[in-house]
Amino acid sequence: MNRKVYIDGNLLVKKGIFYAQNIVMGVDEMFKTNVDEIICPPNGLLEITEDYGSIFTVYYIKGGCTFYGGEDGFIYMFETKHEVTCDKYKQNIKLIEKLINEVEVPENLKNTYYQQQYVSVFGALEYFLFDTFMGQVCSNYDIYIKVLSNHVKYLEYSREIKKILRGKHNLEQEKMFIAQSKEVIYHNTKQVAALFSVAFDMSVNLEILNKQIEVRNDIVHRFGHTKKGDEIHMTKGNVVSLIVKTDILVNDISKRITEFIEGATE
Structure with a gap:
């Protein structure tokens, strides 16, 4: 059940933890044809304000990704190699x-x-x-x-x-x-x-x-x-x-x- 998700915009992790297997930024729309889900956030920005995602999902982001860090939002991924x-x-x-x-x-x-x-x-x-x-x-x-x-x-x-x-x-x-x-x-x-x-x-x-x-x-x-x-x-x-x-x-x-x-x- 390892999944691929395309985010048609940018990602901002304001609060909570964004769990992922991997994150690939700056991808073009050709990736849309080979994913399990496409997310089209309002105004092109997916804002995360609580724990979200899955450690078994690769997220392809059309734009960029930003997280606040510290006690606020950050990203959690595992080293698989x-x-x-x-x-x-x-x-x-x-x-x-x-x-x-x-x-x-x-x-x-x-x-x-x-x-x-x-x-x-x-x-x-x-x-x-x-x-x-x-x-x-x-x-x-x-x-x-x-x-x-x-x-x-x-x-x-x-x-x-x-x-x-x-x-x-x-x-x-x-x-x-x-x-x-x-x-x-x-x-x-x-x-x-x-x-x-x-x-x-x-x-x-x-x-x-x-x-x-x-x-x-x-x-x-x-x-x-x-x-x-x-x-x-x-x-x-x-x-x-x-x-x-x-x-x-x-x-x-x-x-x-x-x-x-x-x-x-x-």
């Missing part, structure tokens, strides 16, 4: 590597400093997993419906949420799905495994990082101490070792996601 998601991960890891290789840190602060970089590696991994899941599911209506129809418990935490996610497809449902997907814990092995299995028929085994995840939790929740109260001693080597493991995991997932995307478009 997986290679961009991969590049983000690599860039984030490079930043961490620069921090551990080029920054001079006093000896008495190194343990805390390396603990922070260790957690940041998990941040890069989790952002990659989040961006991969959201980018692909929120750009392909068939995958989106597939995920919803499987009633994944990690997305349905209340009766109200279930009612919306299992109901009629509309913008309210899309917004709820986005909100619930953002609440997923992307270092939780069971949650990630369930989402990727349902969406992409893919087995993602974060359990190979179980020991590292435990260390990550000790750093985040107990300022670098185990549940027994023992202090964690972190070194640069520990951070480098974790990067090697997450790189292997990310490269494997990227390869299989690319194959999945290519298969879905054939």
Whole structure:
């Protein structure tokens, strides 16, 4: 149900969020012949004053597009190119590597400093997993419906949420799905495994990082101490070792996601 809409004029997002899969501006009228809907706004200006649109719709605009930004109107779109998601991960890891290789840190602060970089590696991994899941599911209506129809418990935490996610497809449902997907814990092995299995028929085994995840939790929740109260001693080597493991995991997932995307478009 990915749709194409032609706006015969200009777009102004004054308030609320304009949801879209993509926006193409400055198009000529030839696009009218290959769209699902044509919008002819009064005086040639479509003004948005509340949440509007769909993440599964490409909007072709005859003129231009303006949004106020800040707390007022803005536009919400997903990055659908997986290679961009991969590049983000690599860039984030490079930043961490620069921090551990080029920054001079006093000896008495190194343990805390390396603990922070260790957690940041998990941040890069989790952002990659989040961006991969959201980018692909929120750009392909068939995958989106597939995920919803499987009633994944990690997305349905209340009766109200279930009612919306299992109901009629509309913008309210899309917004709820986005909100619930953002609440997923992307270092939780069971949650990630369930989402990727349902969406992409893919087995993602974060359990190979179980020991590292435990260390990550000790750093985040107990300022670098185990549940027994023992202090964690972190070194640069520990951070480098974790990067090697997450790189292997990310490269494997990227390869299989690319194959999945290519298969879905054939």
